[in-house]
Amino acid sequence: MNTNVIGRPLTRVDGHTKTTGKARYAADFNQPGQRYAVIVSATVGLGRVVGFEGGEVERMPGVVALITHRNAPKLPYLPHKAIIDPAVGERLHVLQDDSVLFYGQPVAIVVADSIDHAERAAAALRVSYETRQPVVDHADPQVARTVPGAGADKSRGNADAAVAGAAVKVDEIYDIARENHNPMEPHATVAAWNGDRLTLWSKSQFLVNEQAEIAAVFGLPTENVEVICPFIGGAFGTSLRTWPHVTLAALAARHVGKPVKLVLTRKQMFFTTGHRPRSLQRVALGATADGKFTGVIHEGTGETSRYEQFSEALTAVTDYLYSCPNVRTQYRLAQLDTGTPNHMRGPGEASGIFALESAIDELSYKLGIDPIELRRRNEPKIDEAENKPFSSRSLIECYELGAERIGWAQRTSDPRSMRDGRLLIGMGTATATYPAFHAPASARVRILVDGTAEVEAAASDMGPGTYTSMTQVAAEFLGLPPEQVRFRLGTTAYPPTPSHGGSWTMASVGSAIRAACLEAKSEAAKRAIADQSSPVFGASMEAVEWAEGRLRRRGDTSPGLSYQEILTKAGNPIEADGSAKRDPETAEKYSMHSFGAVFAEVAIDPDVGTIRVRRLVGAYGIGRVVNPLLAKSQCTSGMIGGMGMALMERTVLDARDGRPVNAHMADYLVPVNLDIPKLEVLFANEVDPHVNPLGVKGLGEIALVGTAPAIANAVFHATGTRIRKLPILIEDILNAEV
Structure with missing residues (x-):
């Protein structure tokens, strides 16, 4: 097996097609x-x-x-x-x-x-x-609230009593605006x-x-x-x-x-293609004087339509993220006369972790404990909600990597204590996490007589580089140079795959491609063994091996047989299908998640209330990194999306009829080039043999998840005023009289 392809920062194999205008999108198929x-x-x-x-x-x-x-x-x-x-x-x-x-x-x-x-x-x-008259506002007394199925409420211990009797506590409400995807x-x-x-x-x-x-x-x-x-x-989920x-x-x-x-x-x-639902959340934390959590309460309400109950993982991370004996979560849906919401990058986790990580930051100031140290003191040894070990967890390593890179040691702890001239400077941090999902997937590999390979799967590529990363997986397991592999996606005529969302494409489709490649190699070996003129004729499958895309007897130092040499005699290609799904025993044994730490530095003009993000540093534990260049691009784009969530994006509805009053790009603000700060991405050296055969975890969602709370916490550090709603606007800063 060629082990030099996975892990290389290859540029996009479809880059030339896109930059020359040859890529055809849906509206181009006249x-x-x-x-x-x-x-x-x-x-x-x-x-x-x-x-x-x-x-x-x-x-x-x-x-x-x-x-x-x-x-x-x-x-x-x-x-x-x-x-x-x-x-x-x-x-x-x-x-x-x-x-x-x-x-x-x-x-x-x-x-x-x-x-x-x-x-x-x-x-x-x-x-x-x-x-x-439609009802379009959470706060309307006519709003019906429903429980979105079993598992919406979870509890261990007695969180209410623990918070009530805690030496130090925080109990606040957090409000996140509706967002639209706007790809x-x-x-x-x-x-x-x-x-x-x-x-x-x-x-x-x-x-x-x-x-x-x-x-x-x-x-x-x-x-x-x-x-x-x-x-x-x-797309971002839309x-x-x-x-x-x-x-x-x-x-x-x-x-x-x-x-x-x-x-x-x-x-x-x-109107009709979904949105990130507005959410209202209450987080109550109780802790000892030395910073050990004694109780956590997380209650959230998200919006849905009257005709469907859209739910997301709003309170899910609170169950496992930190060590605490008493935890209670509650999730409700507010039924409104709007279209049904939809999954939007980091669905549920991005909203839920804003509330949780903001509350933890608030608690750190009350305790007088550094925010990173507070999280370290509450680092769990296992997933306490599921009572099982994590397949891997590099959260503390991520905090160490990010803190060193952003210069956390030079941060002064008191709010309003850092300045650059008249500008107020703040530094904040927050945890990011997302489940390491996996879904059944299939793929097909065809090795042609000329020794090149075609790989097919009914996957999609909305921009993260699926064409390239899947080419690398196939090249790795076939032992071929990437330029001899052509990956095709984008039609239901190919083997079925799960959705291109939820950060499970590489784990699922990549594992299926690996399986198909191994099956194709096995078929090629069988042909060679059956060929009387072959140097491996008559050998058992156990007596031969593949190395660098060539087949030889084990221990043999000869060059071995290439695919082209094996297939030329027969004159027809090899075609093999492969599939992959998570082993249920492994899934039952381990809790599987990606983890990360995001750091933000902001500069705030106290006279006009403008907030400028100067730096963002994200450190992530995502298992094996297939392509560092694509992975960093995914993370920086997620951080930019998190900036939008923190400071710009909100869809405003007219209470009279539910009309989005800013349904255009003049008033629905997203970060543009001039807004983008210095972005840095780091990866923990994490090996996870349990999540899937490739050892990869998804990273499309996680980079957005922790960014908004990191920025919000930096705004507090700069101003000394806690703003518990998103997006944080200029008027919020001015009203705070910083």
């Missing part, structure tokens, strides 16, 4: 004779459609069809729920009745011969409604029917689920639907689910008998 569809979105927050002034619209230039609930076919909407879908409730049945459940819900679709004609006609359509590429679908077979060129992080979902909606055999998505221009626009594109294409292209506007992406 079809001959295609038509263009535009969604008409509801302009009320709750009620029913009572009329359309559509006759004039249908006569406008280029208009092919106007489809509403009145003329749309009744679709089967057969039961279907993937792991990514809410377990409770039913997805939106688009254009199937007159009900309006939230602002922006699709109520009609216009199809025309050009996008200009479709947009003009959609803008001209007048829809009348019978309205009711560069908008959602898009091109749909084309060929008889009862449907092809979708569609932006998707979960191709096999989109295939199954649309098959269920239209009552088709799954194999009659193919989903193609070779490139994604960013494309994990199959949203109504995909159904509408397919419905419109069947209605007009032509391929149909549908691209959402930026504004529409605030």
Whole structure:
């Protein structure tokens, strides 16, 4: 086996394709004779459609069809729920009745011969409604709160009594605004029917689920639907689910008998493709005078729609992150008249850990103990919630690496004690963690007669470098140079894989590719052993070995046989499938998570309240690093997302109708180049033989998870004022009179 490929900082194998404009995204797959569809979105927050002034619209230039609930076919909407879908409730049945459940819900679709004609006609359509007052605010007394299934509440010991009787305590409320994903590429679908077979060129992080979902909606055999998505221009979770626009594109294409292209506007992406839910949390901590936790209470409420119960891991990390005999967590859902939320990078953990790590920072100041030392004193030996060891845990090492790099030893402990001229300087830190997930996955390897290899899996690549990292895995286990391996993804015609989200792509798909490579090598060895002219003819499988992509007898010093030499005689390639899933016994034995420590340095202008992040340092324990260059890129992008969460991003709803009032990039702020500080990423030297055959842990989520609390804690250190809501705004600083 060539052991020099995994661990190398290879540049992206698809880099040239992207930088030359040859990469094709969903909206680029134009079809001959295609038509263009535009969604008409509801302009009320709750009620029913009572009329359309559509006759004039249908006569406008280029208009092919106007489809509403009145003329749309009744679709089967057969039961279907993937792991990514809410377990409770039913997805939106688009254009199937007159009900309006939230602002922006699709109520009609216009199809025309050009996008200009479709947009003009959609803008001209007048829809009348019978309205009711929607409830869109957590604080509204009408809000119903539900328990999102078994396991939402957990408890060990008596946390309430422990906190009440603690020598030192913190008990506060933390508020995080709703966020929208806002990737560069908008959602898009091109749909084309060929008889009862449907092809979708569609932006998707979960191709096999989109295939199954649309098959269920239209009552088709799954194999009659193919989903193609070779490139994604960013997603952050927004494309994990199959949203109504995909159904509408397919419905419109069947209605007009032509391929149909549908691209959402930026504004529409605030309505129907999910969002990070707003959350309200209470964290209460009790500790001894020397800093040992005696009780932890973490209660959280997240928003969901009325028609589905979206839940996330809001309070999950509190159960295992620190050592404490008395812990109680509680999670509730506030049912609102909005669209269903969705997983957004670091879902649940990013929000929950902001509250927990802010409270721990508050406690450190009350105790007069350094924030890192406080965490060290409460470092657990095992996962106390599950009563089992961690497969690996490098949290303290991460704190040591990060503290050294940012210069924590030079930090003075008192708030408002560090300045640069008139600027207030603050340094803060926080823990990051995320589960080391793994899901069943499959892959196919084909070794060609010329000695090159093709690898296929129905995975996605939304930007982290999946093409490159999977090429490296295949090259490693085939013993080939990376340039002799071609990895293909992005179609349901390939072996099925889990979603490209949840930080499990490398663990799952990479392990499946490894299995397929080993199977392909075994088949090649069998061919060589059966070949009478081969130097390994007649040997047992145990008597031969592979080294650097060549086969020889064990102990033999000859060059051995290359793939090309083995396959040339037969004249046909080798094809092998492989699959991988986590061993249930190992999963039962160990608690598996990634850990990290994030450090932030901020500078605050006390006169105008501006907050400038000067430095971010993240140190992570993620097991084996397949490609350090890609891994660092993943982490720095996650930190930038965490900056947005901490200081900029919030979706504001009009209380009258639930309309997002800042559904555009002028008022929905995200970090841009001038905002980006010096970013540094470090990796602990962590070996984990238990998580999966590759020894890798996901890192797409974890870098965002700890960044917001690290920045918030730095803001407190700079100003001496604790701000317990996100994002932290200029007016928060000015109102604090720093």
